[in-house]
Amino acid sequence: MAEEFRPVNNTPPDSFTGKLKFFGRMLLDLQILTIYRHIAKTIPTYKGNVLDVGCGQSPYKFLLNASETKYFGVDIVDAEKFDYNNADITPFNGVDIPFEDKMFDALICTEVLEHVQHYQKLIDEMHRVMKPGAVGIVTIPWSARYHYAPYDFFRYTPSSLKTMFSRFSEGKIIPRGSDISNVVNKLIVMWARNLYCDTVGKFILVPFWIITLPLLGVAVAIAHLSLWLNLGSTDDPLGYTIILKK
Numbered sequence: 001m002a003e004e005f006r007p008v009n010n011t012p013p014d015s016f017t018g019k020l021k022f023f024g025r026m027l028l029d030l031q032i033l034t035i036y037r038h039i040a041k042t043i044p045t046y047k048g049n050v051l052d053v054g055c056g057q058s059p060y061k062f063l064l065n066a067s068e069t070k071y072f073g074v075d076i077v078d079a080e081k082f083d084y085n086n087a088d089i090t091p092f093n094g095v096d097i098p099f100e101d102k103m104f105d106a107l108i109c110t111e112v113l114e115h116v117q118h119y120q121k122l123i124d125e126m127h128r129v130m131k132p133g134a135v136g137i138v139t140i141p142w143s144a145r146y147h148y149a150p151y152d153f154f155r156y157t158p159s160s161l162k163t164m165f166s167r168f169s170e171g172k173i174i175p176r177g178s179d180i181s182n183v184v185n186k187l188i189v190m191w192a193r194n195l196y197c198d199t200v201g202k203f204i205l206v207p208f209w210i211i212t213l214p215l216l217g218v219a220v221a222i223a224h225l226s227l228w229l230n231l232g233s234t235d236d237p238l239g240y241t242i243i244l245k246k
Contacts, residue, residue: 178232
């Protein structure tokens with residue numbers, strides 16, 4: 001299947017324009033916003049060797065304390081298929097992590113497992129390279145369109161996540177957002193997709209989507225309010241965060 005509307009790649013805020021893109025997109029990209037909120041609460045406390053699995057452009061590396069951590073990023077050899085090109089990482093085959101047993105004090109893995117066919121093997125590899133007592137954070141989408149086609153394979157329920165991470169001594173599963181932010185996120189994607197004019201029919205409808213922009217703005221404001229006040233049902237969230245301890 002051809003991908004109609006590909007996600008914008010997640011890049012670090014390492015320049016003025018990078019900061020505008022990284023933080024500005026959170027006004028509309030509710031997935032990234034909720035991921036960042038959980039990441040920003042967690043990884044600044046990490047110490048020692050930190051492994052970022054499927055790191056892309058290492059967008060969250062800047063949150064680590066550089067004086068107390070040593071960062072290691074791994075991503076697949078064909079990461080450019082996902083619009084990523086990071087020379088400062090170790091390439092791997094997407095399953096076998098190329099580091100020794102019990103090497104890492106902490107682990108990061110954001111929005112990766114849905115793209116891994118043999119996800120349990122990769123999770124077991126994460127467990128293998130983590131030291132006893134090491135901590136980690138993993139995020140996955142729940143409500144996300146088919147993306148980076150055809151390399152998008154799964155969506156996971158909390159029940160399946162408990163089984164997948166059962167080897168860890170702790171695995172707290174936290175929903176990100178609710179049905180309110182979920183619905184608004186779909187509206188945002190629909191609006192943006194229909195402004196991408198690849199056909200004459202879409203071009204003709206551009207005035208309609210522009211006219212509806214104020215309504216979208218109201219919906220976005222409601223979504224941010226719901227995230228702030230924890231409104232809505234978490235049975236249908238944007239995604240899940242798993243806080244791990246080996």
